[in-house]
Amino acid sequence: MGNQEPDTALRDGAGLPAHERVYRRLRTMVLFGELEPGQAVTIQGLTNQLGVGMTPVREALRRLIAEGALAFQDNRRICVPVLDAAAVEQLGLARAALEPELARRAATRATADDIARLRATDARLDRAIARGDVAGYLTQNHRFHAELNAIAEAPILTDMVDGLWLRFGPSLRVVCGLFGTRNLPDRHKDLLAALDARDSAAAAEAMHQDVSQGMAQIRAGLE
Amino acid sequence: MGNQEPDTALRDGAGLPAHERVYRRLRTMVLFGELEPGQAVTIQGLTNQLGVGMTPVREALRRLIAEGALAFQDNRRICVPVLDAAAVEQLGLARAALEPELARRAATRATADDIARLRATDARLDRAIARGDVAGYLTQNHRFHAELNAIAEAPILTDMVDGLWLRFGPSLRVVCGLFGTRNLPDRHKDLLAALDARDSAAAAEAMHQDVSQGMAQIRAGLE
DNA sequence: CCGGAAATAATTTGATCATATTCTGTCCGC
DNA sequence: GCGGACAGAATATGATCAAATTATTTCCGG
Structure with a gap:
């Protein structure tokens, strides 16, 4: 199947850099629990889902990890942290x-x-x-x-x-x-x-x- | 002049990803004041100085900006923040x-x-x-x-x-x-x-x- | 002959780089 | 003083390489 349209949720925020749009989108998803604790987040999955290249996705993820919104797994996978x-x-x-x-x-x-x-x-x-x-x-x-x-x-x-x-x-x-x-x-x-x-x-x-x-x-x- | 050897300060931490090494190097530079407040930091300057591509540098900078160690200028330049x-x-x-x-x-x-x-x-x-x-x-x-x-x-x-x-x-x-x-x-x-x-x-x-x-x-x- | 553990092949995913594009600020000519 | 060309820098893409997980196969013991 071909790639569907690049996700209506990025329609706003035109003019901002792609990495900023990706960051804001993921941030609200985490903030309001649209991603559940433990859920894995892959770079390539986001590039397909959001219709942008991997560099902006990478930067947004790096930023969210630095803020504690996402976390590294033992290996180099990224997921939503599970709180103890x-x-x-x-x-x-x-x-x-x-x-x-x-x-x-x-x-x-x-x-x-x-x-x-x-x-x-x-x-x-x-x-x-x-x-x-x-x-x-x-x-x-x-x-x-x-x-x-x-x-x-x-x-x-x-x-x-x-x-x-x-x-x-x-x-x-x-x-x-x-x-x-x-x-x-x-x-x-x-x-x-x-x-x-x-x-x-x-x-x-x-x-x-x-x-x-x-x-x-x-x-x-x-x- | 040609590029000198890829900076002795990155010699340790072998095995870690490049973006992690760049992050740690820049982090200690900021933490101990090797960069002064207001000093500009350019991506291309770091790629030349550290001998890595721009993707790892970009990610390290994004991470440091998220932590407040670096800041965006009015335009899209990056610098060490000046505290008021x-x-x-x-x-x-x-x-x-x-x-x-x-x-x-x-x-x-x-x-x-x-x-x-x-x-x-x-x-x-x-x-x-x-x-x-x-x-x-x-x-x-x-x-x-x-x-x-x-x-x-x-x-x-x-x-x-x-x-x-x-x-x-x-x-x-x-x-x-x-x-x-x-x-x-x-x-x-x-x-x-x-x-x-x-x-x-x-x-x-x-x-x-x-x-x-x-x-x-x-x-x-x-x- | 069957079930399971170990080994191996295949796919997925992350990391890095070289390159192209866009934007900003500056400088020169008019 | 103003407008357009130029240079520098940041943004973004796709290709390529390496690592890891998953799936498959093989082989051995029961």
């Missing part, structure tokens, strides 16, 4: 150390517009949970935290946190697939109240709770 | 959040052999300082922290911290070049005492001091 209890613990520690600091900063900088935007995202998040829409939950939850981190204006910390989300994304998806959208932690209401009040300490505390509960959920879901 | 005050502040926050935790864990796991090895490294560090040997100071100081982090057995946290060191390496070298090895902070004695006593809290506190003083030094050195 120790990994989840370390990711939780790192998140608990960094994300409250971002929330603290956001509380001192958030404008009324910023908070309104966050509240709108949180409303979409609640609707997705009520609907039992796992993909919607993952998307909107990430969006909420990403918008909050952007307000903090700390690009280095934000990049580090993004890397952490990338690492537990596939596992979070698995856990949500098991338990649905019930029992999902959500300290966003406390957080929004703290932002309204410009209360840095309360914002940091709310974020700490949100992170702790979220990681506990993942740990529990992996038995 | 905000960047140093965020790096300091992240280090202060993560490295004390690693010290805490190391205190609960360190064997007598581990501590002896650390003490030997610290002795070499002191000799380098007394000698005014900047390169030796940078090497042994990094080695001390790397050995300590290895004891903590937390690979994810250790990787994150390694990435942070990569970011401020070039600037630390500049500061040391300005001020020599005088006034360099060193809470390593407190740290070793805490390890001897298996005192996690004291180890974390000593590391927090070491990090804070080190980052303050860098911030001061950049005016």
